[in-house]
Amino acid sequence: MNGAGSGVGFSGAVGLVLARPARLLGIEPFFMEFIAGIEERLAERGLSVLLHVVAAQDAEIAAYRRWAERGLVEAVVVVNRTVDDRRLPVLRELGLPAVLVGTGAEGSDGGEGGRPAVPAVRTDDAGPVREALAHLLDLGHRRIARVSGPADLLHTRARTKALVEGCREVGIEPVIVEGDYSDEAGAGLTRTLLNGPEPPTAILYDNDVMAVAGLGAAKELGVAVPEQLSLIAWDDSTMCRLASPPLTTMSVDVHRYGVLVAESVLELVDGREVAERWSPTARCVPRGSTARCPVRSTT
Secondary structure, eight states: OOOTTOOTTOOOEEEEEEESOHHHHHHOHHHHHHHHHHHHHHHTTTOEEEEEEESSHHHHHHHHHHHHHHTOOSEEEEOSOBTTOOHHHHHHHHTOOEEEESOOGGGOTTOGGGOOSSOEEEOOOHHHHHHHHHHHHHTTOOSEEEEESOTTBHHHHHHHHHHHHHHHHTTOOOEEEEOOSSHHHHHHHHHHHHTSSSOOSEEEESSHHHHHHHHHHHHHTTOOTTTTOEEEEESOOHHHHHSSSOOEEEEOOHHHHHHHHHHHHHHHHTTOOOOOEEOOOOEEEOOTTOOOOOGGGOO
């Protein structure tokens, strides 16, 4: 393939396909910050991001085939790894270089020594879940729920496993419901949880949009946050800080995450060995949406 600055035939683009409803891209801050970080670093080398939003993985694969046939991209960034992911075999078939994003141990893809066979910027999904759980347990919560992302995503499964194992270590079982990162899912699933026979005293969300929507749903039901219900978001966007009360969150430097991905892409297109990198670790930032568990709800 042509490396950056190789002259004739250099496409000047790195491909990124997001298989998700386009409307979510407009309301979820994560990918805008992530792409900004990638663009910032690539721009220093005259490269840009070719972004394509599709509805499903089949359409994503079709996009890769078009790009490879027309020589439109130097490499692709692959996000949101799934169970039985069909994209990597296709990329190998096409000879299209790729950097995986968010791949932990479960996504090592057969590399030697536990390292990915395809270059990756890896993520620790379990450690932050345990940190969030420890925060809630320290506050006395025992009825803990989680509104997750899609269950077929590898990082969703890693977070679920960490939460279930951590809860079992202290003799409790979490309630986990599956969302799709949208505000509708966040609000609807929060209502379902709070209207159940044993409503949780704490809810952990897999993104900020669902958490903010869940906060609104709790208010509509007359459930006071944090006096009756504690909430933790994931990804520390501006909307978390502007919420009332401000949301406790698992904060990630998403912009830095994008820069690290771009560093791996540049090494790849230059034909150099791609260093193993890990994304910035999510850290718990306590704010006004978490407090001690109500005494009456600790049984």
